[in-house]
Ligand SMILES: *[C@@H]1O[C@H](CO)[C@@H](O)[C@H](O)[C@H]1NC(C)=O
Ligand SMILES: *[C@@H]1O[C@H](CO)[C@@H](O)[C@H](O)[C@H]1NC(C)=O
Ligand SMILES: *[C@@H]1O[C@H](CO)[C@@H](O)[C@H](O)[C@H]1NC(C)=O
Ligand SMILES: *[C@@H]1O[C@H](CO)[C@@H](O)[C@H](O)[C@H]1NC(C)=O
Ligand SMILES: *[C@@H]1O[C@H](CO)[C@@H](O)[C@H](O)[C@H]1NC(C)=O
């Protein structure tokens with residue numbers, strides 16, 4: 118939190134300190150480190166004493182130098198700054214404060230900065246980063262005029278907290294004061310409900326391992342609450358400056374009515390916060406209908422924990438106080454009524470938490486407004502609001518250097534480059550040739566660009582120690598979670614190794630992928646996967662929970678996806694058949710994930726292994742793209758493609774990629790087109806058990822489409838469900854994705870748009886059924902064995918050539934390509 122403490126405020130602050138000595142008896146933190154950095158004497162500030170770090174015994178500072186400075190007299194006499202800001206520590210090299218932690222729990226870390234004038238060190242030029250545990254709290258300190266306090270809360274799971282200051286080359290770091298305080302357990306929940314930019318709630322998200330940075334802490338009702346009036350020394354600022362239309366509101370206050378309960382104590386927010394409020398000023402017009410909105414500047418691309426504090430200090434004589442609560446115009450809570458809460462009594466405070474998903478919007482706004490319930494009056498009340506930024510997947514709080522979409526120049530370059538090459542359709546023979554060539558090359562011991570990329574950094578531990586990616590788990594924790602890799606918990610076996618179901622100590626369900634013994638290629642995929650997953654976090658990409666590289670293990674821990682793979686739901690298992698609407702939604706989800714990969718950062722990420730087995734479904738059947746082991750960073754600005762050895766899964770491979778070994782995002786688009794037909798037809802991409810012309814789904818579907826017999830191949834369980842317009846749109850998109858030349862294929866963004874359109878064309882059909890599912894049992898017609906298999910084995914050898922090859926290939930290519 119950046120708070121500019123003006124001298125006037127400080128004056129008030131200090132004077133009120135002197136009068137208000139007896140505030141908090143309630144909370145006594147187990148760990149409570151208050152340090153006046155660079156000072157030789159203890160300093161009181163408010164009702165607390167900050168210890169001089171030169172003399173205190175509990176600070177443990179390791180720094181290559183021992184430099185502390187005093188503010189020059191005229192620097193501080195112009196404003197009456199707290200004595201805390203009269204001294205500072207200067208670090209010219211990496212330095213650590215280390216604190217012994219008695220309570221393993223969430224802790225506040227507050228960093229006080231005041232770049233005062235000094236003859237040797239110009240503090241406003243200081244460039245440095247600050248990190249703690251695995252989190253980068255400040256990546257690049259930006260000097261601000263006056264004093265500022267940055268506040269973070271971190272879950273500390275060890276007996277030592279290390280706060281590291283790292284100056285940039287030729288610069289230095291400084292700090293004026295710092296606080297490390299253990300927090301009451303109930304303050305930050307284990308999880309909170311998420312709210313999508315699209316307005317749909319996606320259930321709870323865990324906050325357990327996240328670090329939070331306070332962005333705003335606001336007291337509604339137009340009054341500041343200074344730290345000494347808060348048991349956790351939080352500063353609450355007046356909502357005045359954030360109100361959009363201040364003429365629509367009324368500030369009200371009655372602190373004596375606030376009656377804390379067992380579940381909402383003063384630890385959550387002080388009496389001064391719950392005892393004042395901003396209410397909608399309806400001018401006693403029962404027909405008035407307004408929203409009251411507060412606007413906040415936030416960094417785009419982050420998730421935020423938003424906490425609303427409520428306490429009815431005003432309307433206590435009415436029967437219904439229902440109103441709506443919105444975040445970014447999305448409903449967070451409709452018809453919320455304090456009075457209807459279980460065991461509500463007058464003056465009881467209450468709070469609600471929500472997590473907003475990443476968005477590009479540099480503003481976050483919250484509103485309260487009239488409920489649509491008939492008996493509701495145009496009343497609404499808000500007492501306090503907190504906004505906390507959640508660390509990103511890289512473990513920091515900084516906006517990425519550039520999140521702008523690729524420039525049009527890049528796109529033109531791409532198109533020209535691709536267009537200048539000729540496109541040829543590819544047969545099986547070509548695959549064969551390519552495969553043989555590659556094998557030879559491998560045999561000759563050539564190191565491909567791919568592998569250079571992967572192994573140049575050498576030893577595995579070196580790969581991770583330098584970067585702050587993901588969370589490193591101790592091996593024993595994973596053993597515990599998986600019952601020592603019990604065979605009964607195996608949920609999948611892939612080229613990489615086995616995947617286990619597991620439960621962490623905090624009861625988070627996880628999927629644990631354990632690699633075989635370390636080999637270079639395994640290591641490369643392992644590394645790629647962790648890097649990709651920790652850089653890119655999105656609702657429709659499976660999230661990384663952590664990894665383990667202890668004892669030469671290669672273990673990746675993912676969020677657990679309750680409903681397994683899309684493939685299983687389409688044909689490979691006995692799940693009930695998915696409705697058409699659900700299939701479209703899954704398709705849209707996966708397309709979103711891929712679209713994000715392609716455009717979410719300056720360089721496109723190409724997944725390279727898009728297939729139904731890599732699209733996973735969570736408990737609500739929401740799709741998430743998984744398995745980034747083969748992913749590659751897309752072309753540089755001045756290049757049109759990435760040249761690379763062909764990898765991927767047979768049946769899904771882009772023909773252009775196969776022939777030219779040039780990779781673009783359009784290769785993923787091709788594979789996605791294949792998945793679309795899988796979804797439509799509910800059968801494997803290559804099914805050697807079928808008559809020859811039907812073996813390859815894509816060929817067969819295209820043929821049927823040409824002859825107008827597409828209905829024949831639609832998954833029979835969908836009969837009668839699909840609106841013709843929706844079907845036509847869907848097939849049209851799939852066909853475009855499967856264009857031979859990448860340039861003719863749409864972008865994932867276009868695909869996404871058109872899929873949404875196809876969903877719209879479907880209308881509300883099937884929407885209302887209980888879980889969005891039709892309940893017909895799985896009666897897919899294409900069994901892998903049985904009659905059709907017999908047909909296959911009695912066919913003539915000539916006819917068989919392609920067929921048996923594809924079967925062999927399906928196996929071989931997979932293994933082969935995974936290995937290379
Ligand atoms: C600064 O503030 C302190 C405490 O409020 C007060 O005693 C002192 O007189 C002030 N000094 C100046 C120069 O205003
Ligand atoms: C300064 O504060 C520390 C920690 O509270 C305490 O141990 C020490 O005795 C204090 N020193 C003086 C001179 O008051
Ligand atoms: C100081 O911190 C180091 C780790 O940074 C630790 O090994 C040492 O025991 C600590 N000393 C004290 C007195 O806390
Ligand atoms: C750091 O320097 C101060 C004098 O500036 C001195 O009193 C103190 O003992 C030094 N501390 C260490 C650890 O060298
Ligand atoms: C800073 O001021 C204190 C007394 O106010 C003095 O003891 C100390 O030596 C000064 N430090 C420097 C680096 O001038």
Ligand SMILES: *[C@@H]1O[C@H](CO)[C@@H](O)[C@H](O)[C@H]1NC(C)=O
Nearest residue numbers: 179180181211212213279281
């Ligand atoms: C600071 O702490 C980090 C991590 O605990 C450690 O790697 C580094 O060596 C420490 N630096 C110093 C100067 O003590």
Ligand SMILES: *[C@@H]1O[C@H](CO)[C@@H](O)[C@H](O)[C@H]1NC(C)=O
Nearest residue numbers: 234235236238239240241242
């Ligand atoms: C300190 O650096 C800032 C920014 O570079 C500059 O504007 C200012 O004049 C410098 N102050 C002094 C006292 O050198």
Ligand SMILES: *[C@@H]1O[C@H](CO)[C@@H](O)[C@H](O)[C@H]1NC(C)=O
Nearest residue numbers: 306307308309310321322470
């Ligand atoms: C979701 O989180 C809230 C706390 O914000 C908690 O009360 C609720 O029980 C959680 N629900 C689930 C299903 O975990």
Ligand SMILES: *[C@@H]1O[C@H](CO)[C@@H](O)[C@H](O)[C@H]1NC(C)=O
Nearest residue numbers: 370371372373374430433463
């Ligand atoms: C505050 O609330 C109490 C209890 O309802 C009431 O007795 C008192 O009059 C209220 N004070 C004001 C200023 O409204």
Ligand SMILES: *[C@@H]1O[C@H](CO)[C@@H](O)[C@H](O)[C@H]1NC(C)=O
Nearest residue numbers: 374375376377378462463464
């Ligand atoms: C506060 O609530 C408790 C019950 O939760 C009740 O016994 C007490 O009378 C209330 N106090 C006030 C001032 O309303």
Ligand SMILES: *[C@@H]1O[C@H](CO)[C@@H](O)[C@H](O)[C@H]1NC(C)=O
Nearest residue numbers: 401430431432433434435436
């Ligand atoms: C409820 O109280 C408010 C002010 O506290 C007053 O304006 C309003 O008329 C009262 N309503 C009823 C139904 O008594």
Ligand SMILES: *[C@@H]1O[C@H](CO)[C@@H](O)[C@H](O)[C@H]1NC(C)=O
Nearest residue numbers: 406407408443446447484486
């Ligand atoms: C209040 O905001 C919500 C969400 O943006 C909107 O749907 C609603 O129409 C607004 N009400 C009024 C009266 O503006």
